[in-house]
Amino acid sequence: MERQVKLYLKKYKQDILPIFLIFAGIILFFRIIIPQVGDLAGMISQIQTQVETNSGLTDSQRNLSSINDAQLDDDYILVLKALPSVKSIGSIFEALTIAAGKSNVSIGSLNLQVGSVYEQEETPAGKSVGGVPFLNLLVRVNANSAAQSTRFAQVLYETVPILEINSISATSSDGKYDVNFFFKPISEKSFQAQTIVTPLLPVHLELLTTLRSWAE
Amino acid sequence: MKNSINLVSKRRRPGKFHRRLFIVSVIFFSIAFLISAGLIGYRLILGGQLEVLKSDETKLIAAVNLDPEKKVKFLTVKERLSEIQKILNERKNLNNRINTVSAVLPQDLGISLIESDEQQIKLRVTAPDLVSLNNLIEEKIESYAVEQNRAVKRIEMTSFGLNPNTLLYEATFSIEFI
Numbered sequence: 001m002e003r004q005v006k007l008y009l010k011k012y013k014q015d016i017l018p019i020f021l022i023f024a025g026i027i028l029f030f031r032i033i034i035p036q037v038g039d040l041a042g043m044i045s046q047i048q049t050q051v052e053t054n055s056g057l058t059d060s061q062r063n064l065s066s067i068n069d070a071q072l073d074d075d076y077i078l079v080l081k082a083l084p085s086v087k088s089i090g091s092i093f094e095a096l097t098i099a100a101g102k103s104n105v106s107i108g109s110l111n112l113q114v115g116s117v118y119e120q121e122e123t124p125a126g127k128s129v130g131g132v133p134f135l136n137l138l139v140r141v142n143a144n145s146a147a148q149s150t151r152f153a154q155v156l157y158e159t160v161p162i163l164e165i166n167s168i169s170a171t172s173s174d175g176k177y178d179v180n181f182f183f184k185p186i187s188e189k190s191f192q193a194q195t196i197v198t199p200l201l202p203v204h205l206e207l208l209t210t211l212r213s214w215a216e
Numbered sequence: 217m218k219n220s221i222n223l224v225s226k227r228r229r230p231g232k233f234h235r236r237l238f239i240v241s242v243i244f245f246s247i248a249f250l251i252s253a254g255l256i257g258y259r260l261i262l263g264g265q266l267e268v269l270k271s272d273e274t275k276l277i278a279a280v281n282l283d284p285e286k287k288v289k290f291l292t293v294k295e296r297l298s299e300i301q302k303i304l305n306e307r308k309n310l311n312n313r314i315n316t317v318s319a320v321l322p323q324d325l326g327i328s329l330i331e332s333d334e335q336q337i338k339l340r341v342t343a344p345d346l347v348s349l350n351n352l353i354e355e356k357i358e359s360y361a362v363e364q365n366r367a368v369k370r371i372e373m374t375s376f377g378l379n380p381n382t383l384l385y386e387a388t389f390s391i392e393f394i
Contacts, residue, residue, distance in 0.1 A: 018241035025248035036255035050269040057276035079296035164307040167333040
């Protein structure tokens with residue numbers, strides 16, 4: 001039997017060898033070349049992403065080391081004053097008092113809607129603007145004219161914590177304002193180790209200058 | 217005595233077709249083999265590069281997080297500034313409207329009431345005589361209303377009279393916005 005096979009192979013060697021080579025080539029094509037091309041494309045894309053990540057991290061390192069610590073501390077205090085992380089009634093009252101002083105009116109009364117002690121939703125519907133929650137406050141001031149009352153509103157717009165006035169009612173003797181004071185809890189998302197640190201944009205620097213002037 | 221001797225070899229000689237088939241099959245296999253070997257080699261090189269980059273990433277993350285407090289502070293500042301910018305862009309400024317309305321009032325008119333919200337402004341003005349009020353109604357209000365960027369929907373005079381206590385004429389206007 002074995003001898004017969006050997007004879008058969010010897011006889012048809014010139015047919016079998018090319019067929020075997022073509023078959024092997026086809027197998028290489030479908031089992032190695034096509035899958036490898038797909039894998040390589042994925043790997044190249046992965047390397048590109050990794051290069052970008054590393055480049056971002058290098059930039060982060062450079063940016064962080066170029067930040068002045070004292071300046072950063074000042075900016076941090078300022079932005080948290082402008083947009084507190086909690087409902088800060090103390091800073092709201094301070095802002096109102098300063099605004100009243102600047103516009104020559106006196107605070108008549110304050111009605112705070114501080115909110116419930118516990119709510120399941122972090123920002124209940126209807127109590128946020130663009131995802132930023134606020135504390136609603138009804139302020140009444142004593143003024144000598146309607147113009148003085150509107151001046152108080154103008155000063156409020158340029159104060160920190162930042163706020164939005166929903167309605168104004170000013171008479172020659174007093175002014176009433178429905179005001180939303182914004183606050184926002186610090187987001188955990190920003191504190192991931194991989195987060196890239198990019199420098200502040202000109203618009204941010206401009207805003208810091210504006211906030212600094214409002215906070216004075 | 218005769219012996220029959222077969223002088224023709226039993227082995228088949230390869231014809232032209234078989235020679236060509238053999239060459240083509242060798243070329244085809246060689247190309248497939250070289251491409252496969254090249255791809256595997258390239259993949260190994262890329263794999264090595266990726267490993268190096270991942271190792272660099274780990275080192276860089278450690279370096280960036282050497283002072284985590286500084287990083288958190290900076291990211292907080294940036295995030296807050298973006299939020300503040302968003303709020304300032306979106307918040308309604310009622311005073312701007314009040315100021316533009318006040319600007320068109322004649323000098324001798326006084327304002328005894330201003331009520332404003334997002335949709336409307338209610339304004340009560342006082343005047344010592346009817347000339348100023350007439351000027352306001354006939355000219356100023358119309359010129360104010362026709363300016364497109366003010367988005368005025370309707371201006372209505374809701375009350376008019378003489379206040380017996382102050383002896384001043386009083387008119388109340390309601391200005392609705394689109």
